[in-house]
Amino acid sequence: MHVSIEQADRAIAAARRKAVELGTQMCIAVVDSGGVLKAFERMDDAWVGSIDIAMKKAKTAVFFGMPTGQIGKLSQPGGPLYGIEHSNDGLITFPGGLPIVDADGVMIGAIGVSGSAVENDHAVAQAGVETLGVWDLPEHPWRT
Amino acid sequence: MHVSIEQADRAIAAARRKAVELGTQMCIAVVDSGGVLKAFERMDDAWVGSIDIAMKKAKTAVFFGMPTGQIGKLSQPGGPLYGIEHSNDGLITFPGGLPIVDADGVMIGAIGVSGSAVENDHAVAQAGVETLGVWDLPEHPWRT
Amino acid sequence: MHVSIEQADRAIAAARRKAVELGTQMCIAVVDSGGVLKAFERMDDAWVGSIDIAMKKAKTAVFFGMPTGQIGKLSQPGGPLYGIEHSNDGLITFPGGLPIVDADGVMIGAIGVSGSAVENDHAVAQAGVETLGVWDLPEHPWRT
Amino acid sequence: MHVSIEQADRAIAAARRKAVELGTQMCIAVVDSGGVLKAFERMDDAWVGSIDIAMKKAKTAVFFGMPTGQIGKLSQPGGPLYGIEHSNDGLITFPGGLPIVDADGVMIGAIGVSGSAVENDHAVAQAGVETLGVWDLPEHPWRT
Numbered sequence: 001m002h003v004s005i006e007q008a009d010r011a012i013a014a015a016r017r018k019a020v021e022l023g024t025q026m027c028i029a030v031v032d033s034g035g036v037l038k039a040f041e042r043m044d045d046a047w048v049g050s051i052d053i054a055m056k057k058a059k060t061a062v063f064f065g066m067p068t069g070q071i072g073k074l075s076q077p078g079g080p081l082y083g084i085e086h087s088n089d090g091l092i093t094f095p096g097g098l099p100i101v102d103a104d105g106v107m108i109g110a111i112g113v114s115g116s117a118v119e120n121d122h123a124v125a126q127a128g129v130e131t132l133g134v135w136d137l138p139e140h141p142w143r144t
Numbered sequence: 145m146h147v148s149i150e151q152a153d154r155a156i157a158a159a160r161r162k163a164v165e166l167g168t169q170m171c172i173a174v175v176d177s178g179g180v181l182k183a184f185e186r187m188d189d190a191w192v193g194s195i196d197i198a199m200k201k202a203k204t205a206v207f208f209g210m211p212t213g214q215i216g217k218l219s220q221p222g223g224p225l226y227g228i229e230h231s232n233d234g235l236i237t238f239p240g241g242l243p244i245v246d247a248d249g250v251m252i253g254a255i256g257v258s259g260s261a262v263e264n265d266h267a268v269a270q271a272g273v274e275t276l277g278v279w280d281l282p283e284h285p286w287r288t
Numbered sequence: 289m290h291v292s293i294e295q296a297d298r299a300i301a302a303a304r305r306k307a308v309e310l311g312t313q314m315c316i317a318v319v320d321s322g323g324v325l326k327a328f329e330r331m332d333d334a335w336v337g338s339i340d341i342a343m344k345k346a347k348t349a350v351f352f353g354m355p356t357g358q359i360g361k362l363s364q365p366g367g368p369l370y371g372i373e374h375s376n377d378g379l380i381t382f383p384g385g386l387p388i389v390d391a392d393g394v395m396i397g398a399i400g401v402s403g404s405a406v407e408n409d410h411a412v413a414q415a416g417v418e419t420l421g422v423w424d425l426p427e428h429p430w431r432t
Numbered sequence: 433m434h435v436s437i438e439q440a441d442r443a444i445a446a447a448r449r450k451a452v453e454l455g456t457q458m459c460i461a462v463v464d465s466g467g468v469l470k471a472f473e474r475m476d477d478a479w480v481g482s483i484d485i486a487m488k489k490a491k492t493a494v495f496f497g498m499p500t501g502q503i504g505k506l507s508q509p510g511g512p513l514y515g516i517e518h519s520n521d522g523l524i525t526f527p528g529g530l531p532i533v534d535a536d537g538v539m540i541g542a543i544g545v546s547g548s549a550v551e552n553d554h555a556v557a558q559a560g561v562e563t564l565g566v567w568d569l570p571e572h573p574w575r576t
Contacts, residue, residue, distance in 0.1 A: 004188050005185060005187055005188050009185075032322070033322075034320070034322030034323075034480060035322075035324075035480055036186075036192055036195065036322050036323075037184065037186065038186050039184060039185045040183060040184040040185075041149060041152075041153075041183045041184075042149065042180075042181065042182050042183065043149055044148050044149050048180055051180065051181055059481075060481070062480070063479060063481025063482075064479050064481050064482075065479065077508050077509045078508060080526055080527075080549070080550045081526055082504060082507075082508070082525070082526060083504070083507070083517045083523075083524065083526065084485070084524070084526070086488075086517040086522040086523065086524065087481065087484045087485045087488055087522060087524055088481055088484045088485070089484075091481070191351060191352050191353060192322060192323055192350070192351050193323075193347075193348070193351025193352045193375065193376055194351075194352075196375045197372070197375045197376070200374070200375055216371070219370075219371065220366060220370065221365045229371045229374040230374070234374040234375060235371075235374065236371065236372070236374065236375055237370070237371050238368055238369055238370060238371065238372070239368075262368045262369070292476050293473060293474065293475055293476050296473075297473075324480055324483065325474065326473075326474050327472060327473045327474065328469065328472040329437060329440075329441075329470075329471045329472075330437065330468075330470050330471065331437055332436050332437050336468055339469055
């Protein structure tokens with residue numbers, strides 16, 4: 001489970017500040033280490049279609065312990081994970097989802113952001129993670 | 145759409161204060177006037193099964209413009225809406241979901257709360273609504 | 289997360305011994321504290337329809353931290369949780385699902401059993417739990 | 433149906449030994465000849481996202497009587513089975529799923545493995561199959 005509501009709120013607040021700074025309107029989701037939703041916000045005027053994408057990005061990042069964009073590189077046609085998006089009731093494998101790893105090296109959850117260009121989504125997710133820890137895991141097996 | 149993120153945050157904060165006052169751990173969801181998720185929080189140690197119930201209560205309340213418990217009275221065996229829970233990818237028709245009606249009489253969204261006895265769920269939802277308006281709609285057709 | 293594969297295997301083995309003793313053919317599922325599947329077995333000649341029921345019983349027990357049969361008493365027509373089965377992609381609220389609480393009072397997961405009369409399902413689930421701990425939680429909030 | 437629980441347990445045990453030997457953490461699923469789940473295990477620290485992938489690999493392998501990777505070659509853009517992953521509530525068509533064919537040439541089920549690079553997934557699945565038979569079917573129509 002791991003991520004607390006205090007932590008989730010802090011990550012979302014930081015992500016929102018970054019979104020405002022970039023002039024974007026985002027959906028922001030935080031899930032726990034099992035992929036279960038902890039907190040969510042849809043900024044005013046954000047794409048309605050981004051709700052599910054933000055949630056799926058967070059889920060995808062925690063389900064495989066890596067940034068969503070990294071999975072997307074492996075799931076291209078001809079790649080080793082082509083079609084992985086069909087699993088787990090749908091994954092999203094472009095950037096904007098990041099694991100959250102705390103100071104003890106434990107993956108406590110993940111954040112997913114959707115609502116703009118994927119570079120912006122990624123930057124906003126990163127701002128959220130950085131309030132709590134880092135998003136690069138050690139070589140698997142990591143600890144949960 | 146109507147409900148702003150500033151309003152949703154305010155409603156959730158008030159609901160959380162009430163939940164703490166009651167010594168309960170709640171999942172709290174706010175949806176807009178179309179039933180689409182605006183914000184969500186799962187308090188620490190809340191039932192994992194309450195995430196979906198809170199969301200479905202909010203959706204149910206706004207979909208029919210009435211408290212979920214009121215629909216539940218109509219959906220009992222032999223009642224006029226028996227089985228309505230099978231529609232809309234699942235409704236929840238026991239107390240804890242309330243429409244949010246603003247000062248102009250417009251239904252701007254709804255709140256759904258789950259995590260304790262239904263009386264507590266209802267009380268926490270009510271605390272959330274009262275920061276933004278009221279939860280009793282005029283006779284349908286109301287305005288959205 | 290909590291429940292280890294060594295623990296899950298031990299619980300399933302004990303449950304199977306009980307099932308054999310009762311002359312029944314069971315599906316047995318163990319989920320972690322987030323409701324995510326850890327291990328599963330379908331005994332030979334068990335009902336195929338029991339696979340999903342066993343999984344849903346385990347999920348239901350951990351989602352609300354109580355035996356499934358206890359939720360079933362509350363979800364009858366006229367009861368406070370009537371229709372709760374429509375949430376969470378389907379719950380099963382008759383006996384056969386039990387939380388697993390370890391010696392420290394932490395709910396580490398749950399077991400769900402289906403394949404015979406509900407009394408037998410419950411007895412087999414109980415045999416599984418008892419290898420790891422107990423299934424009666426203290427008053428909520430418990431710890432996870 | 434065919435695969436017995438004794439056989440499924442044996443295949444999973446062999447697969448786990450191989451996974452440990454490779455230093456990997458796997459989800460391992462065995463389905464019967466109808467594609468229905470017989471047994472499943474999630475090793476400690478395995479990716480949560482691998483549960484569904486392991487199950488879908490096993491299902492995919494038995495549904496078409498061939499290794500999942502072989503189907504994946506046919507489902508690439510421009511290929512004859514492009515998009516087949518959209519059928520059957522989702523297929524997984526990269527390596528890690530293998531049919532299980534017994535000494536009589538009967539396809540008794542399949543195994544699906546997920547949790548590492550696809551080469552490792554395949555190797556672990558192969559170790560599971562080899563306790564029970566082989567994974568290369570004669571030209572279709574085979575016997576079930």
